Amino acid sequence: MLQAYRARIFHFLDDPSVLGKSAWQYFEDGVLLIEDGRIREVGAAKELMPQLNIPVQHFPDRLIVPGFVDTHIHYPQMEMIAAYGDQLLSWLQNHTFPTEAKFADEEYAAGVASSFMDELLRNGTTTALVFGTVHPVSVDVLFREAQRRGARMIAGKVLMDRHAPAELLDTPQQGYVDSRKLIEKWHGVDRLQYAVTPRFAPTSTDAQLQRAGDLLQEYPGVYLHTHLAENADEVEWVKQLFPAAQNYLDVYDQAGLLGRRSVFAHGVHLCDQECMRLKQTDSVIAHCPTSNLFLGSGLFNLEKVQQHQVRVGLGTDVGAGTSFSLFRTMGEAYKIQQLRNCKLDPFYALYLATLGGAKALDLDRHIGNFSRGKEADFIVLGAQATPLLDFRLRHLLDRLKLAEQQEVALRDLFFVLQTLADDRVVEATYLMGKCAYRRGGV
Template sequence: MTQVTAYRAAILHSLADPARVGLDASHAYYEDGVLVVADGHICDIGPADQVLARQPTNLEVIRFENKLITAGFIDTHIHFPQTEMIASYGEQLLDWLNNYTFPEERKFADPAHARRVASFFLDELLRNGTTTAMVFGTVHKASVDAFFSESEKRNTRMIAGKVMMDRHAPDYLLDTPESAYADSKALIERWHHKGRQLYAVTPRFAPTSTADQLAVAGRLLQEYPDVYLQTHLSENKQEIAWVKELFPERKGYLDVYDHFGLLGERSVFAHAVHLEQEECERMGETDSVISFCPTSNLFLGSGLFDLPRMEAHQVRVGLGTDVGGGTSFSMLQTIAEAYKIQQLQQHKLHPLKALYLATLGGAKALSLDDRIGNLTVGKEADFLVLDLHATPLIQARMKNAHNLFEQLFVLMMLGDDRVIAETYIYGDCCYRRH
């Protein structure tokens, strides 16, 4: 028997990129709206009077006061093994990796440790309203099995992959081109399209993979054309110089990946803070994706990402928390830092654009906008109930908010995990704030 439930509150969701269609056409807002969910999918949405008039009179309606329903947040770059080393003091990227990250990732050779952290990590995502994420494991195959097993239990739509790394890291974290291929292939066969799970081929970044291993990554993408690729690109100037030393025959950092066939519509490159003009053009030509990671770019002192510049080259951009270089699981706090980074460059990030980046824009970046990213009929029912009175300060500030945009901006500037009242996965409530 089909389970049908309706949710009544203010409802806001993105319909398109405000930069392309203008603010008014970019969203739908119902001050008193109803969202109807059946079998994990959205089957009706609109003004309450209209939706209720066309639904059965005995429909179960759950009503929320001082709440806003919106689509689940989508995090396009995060490292689950770095959960328990978040907020590690005082280093820039390369030293931070050697001093903090690699020793922490060593622990994931133990499947029990990997399961425990994966469980905590996924619960933390849901507590912060993130319903889909693109996730790095470690070099250990068991870390990804553990992650997908925990995700499958929660029915979350996740993309993840085993890190490929065969040089310039401690011996205990190195694989080989051959083992990286075999392990990745086995994980793809086991998990890609199993329920809501999806796989990403995951070379950590160019300095930690030999040419042979990057060629293996390209081979996997050819053999499995609908898997993803995730890696890092042009995060830190010292890193870029190192890549040029390691690959002197290539034109630059992006060209290393391009040479091995790693660019394309399902290829997500985290950071891309310091791209050269030719690299921006090539990203656009190949329909490759950038994950903008504001809190880690600031925390590690990497630089300021120029969002309008990338969009001028028609590059799809999603938001990433990049935990543990990033400092929060909260997409709201990530938006707040993204806003400040654009301000420093004399760009404005409108709250509707920020909502787009955190929801539908993230779905488009991950080529999943046919399934998730907003609340249109037919989409999977991953959605949030946001509390407009989450804290005394937010409640006080809301009294002076004159329109929807101000309300949204207050949530983005002052909000964190406390704003998430409930998180729904495939129509089921998977988190409720107590």
Template sequence: MSSVIATTAIRGRFLDIQNTVAQAREIHDQVRYVEDGLLITQNGKISWFGEWEAGQQHIPENTQIEHYPEQLIVPGFIDTHIHFPQTEMVGAYGEQLLEWLNTYTFPTEIQFADKNYADQIAHFFVQELLKNGTTTALVFCTVHPQSVDALFEAAERHQMRLIAGKVMMDRHAPEALTDTVESAYSDSKALIKKWHGKGRNLYAITPRFAPTSTPEQLERAGQLKTEYPNVYVHTHLSENKNEIAWVKELFPEQKGYLDVYHHYGLTGERSVFAHCVHLEEHEWDCMHDTDSAIAFCPTSNLFLGSGLFPLKKAWEKQVKVGLGTDIGAGTSFCQLQTINEAYKVQQLQADKLSAMESLYHATLGGAKALHLDDKLGNFNIGKEADFVVLNLKATALQQLRQQRAKNIEDALFALFTMGDDRNIQATYIYGQKAYEQI
């Protein structure tokens, strides 16, 4: 093996959140802004971070310094819920959740039986993540094992940290999209052995949602979680009121939607539940008690008319929350646009979402939701070097607005309100530039 150490040195303005917090009001105390800073990475990890003046002596000889004097460098964005097979069906008109699945989603996902097709969409999907500054994502594939292979193969080309899994679904879906109790278990087990912990890949046990799995299949999903306790669980929860009523009809012996998953051993510190718009009080308590996490998906919740996620309640109940784009019910790969809509969702509930809290949820808070805050989410030494270079003035209107920015927080809020993929100048994965805007 080569003994060459891959080194990167980045100079510029840096902004991150130094530590996870218990309450939103504590975030401002953890903000770290370095006006003229230096980040050094070696073999994908952060080896030094701080002021430029103090750091120059730490730059290895013959290392080229990449300087971004006008831009803002932040940790890579973390997407805690997204569907790669739904990339091509963003903006499908006119339905709410259950009708939307049958009309648009299932026919689209059937195509992923073809590995070549899955490869094409996986490549496009990973490029879109990079183009939007997303460096880590928790991803739904389809029921087909080859869809998982396609995605991890595409991510590996960039040494990208992705968490993904094969959908488990043995009822209430087209025959071409269903598996069985046993095939879901055996296929998932084989994929765990093949991909989990290989490079930066991690696996998620992925029942689509309770209505599309029989009790027997959910029991097998729980068995997988017992056999492989360090893999993830990724599913949907309490997105839509009709969905919740359907779950209660299908599982009358359980006391609610979340209790279905909890009963089968699918809650826990690596369990991420998308949406959670309509949780009952005992469900909030269960989320807290089991250290489960929520993916807040504002563009999706608004697009499908699902409801307004009560972020303030999550802080009150001490439940971990990350942001999810939820492509393709969500309408943008871009976390900047996701934050923009998250702000509006809170405004409609007479609550405020600050720029720094938004940054927290998109970076370190998202890492905490994924049980990866020891590896990702800020510029602390030893962490994996995933970060984004932001151009705050990508349009004439942004340039005009940024001239009036009172401080870094005001500048960041303006970016979150007006930003999109044009603001992503470069995306670095594991210390190496994986995308640069031309």
């Protein structure tokens, strides 16, 4: 089945911080051709329209971009987003653990999972790396909801055998057995993949981390998803709990948890040695700006991580993160770099939310841009969705039609969206060429 969509179209071919203008393509009047859920071609309407003898869905004055990629989020924490008054360690005790205890109830977990998937799609997020809870059923219901919609999701059951309430603890062996069953049930089914998920070093013993490493050895295609160096007190706690480790990252390294599909959320307090080791093992940092600001965790040193050539993605980190919107996330990432006397280029920010996120999750063979054969996940943006955006962009959009002003106008457009936009600009979200969300009803 062939489908055609006409609009302004933008996507990245590679990293704009490396390749500059040659890293992206923009069509002021473009056509996106999709065949059986995959990209067949993207190009200028004047070249492709004469070849078509099928109906074309036209989105006048709209912008089509690839679906957003969220590299770190907790779906069980959706209920406790905007929980007041704590930093990381007390926030876990006072808000997170009581909320996650509810996920022993399958019906309750299924209701949250459904709302969570709805919220992702409403914000244009088509792929995410997701924390469950310690309960295997929390992962089952999330995968069922993602499968029903056709979304690409990576998720895992939390491993936690100490420093948490008794009802949220497993054991090294039980966590291993539960994870193995979930891997064999879900990993590689449709668009679903599994992540071995120790919460963070303080809530796992050496024995549990070693069993997590065993799972990575036994199932080499799965992911590792955990937290790293988010909070200064947390870093000090890890030093006390693991005195034989050279640093925080080394705790995971000793258990064999680093690698191309290992994603470490935050990395706010990394030393040079840790950055070097992340690069050597091709591991990934998920930068979560709204969460880092909300919990007062610190200012992520993106420049340092870039200098060490560590792969980076963006994460909303709901519920410490304060929005499902990758636009809001990009905007807060910009502010963090401003506080560090650095500038976050709007092209690079959007790259991190699309193709860069796909690369961070080792999925750029499948998603992230409109290259031929990739899965057709995309979003339709109405840039003038609010009165303020309409006022701000009234003259800017006209400049996109002028070739000599196009690059500057695009940079301005993306920066305005990253600063002022949210879910209201997302008019439709498509998964494998099928509309999964439309503002006002599918």
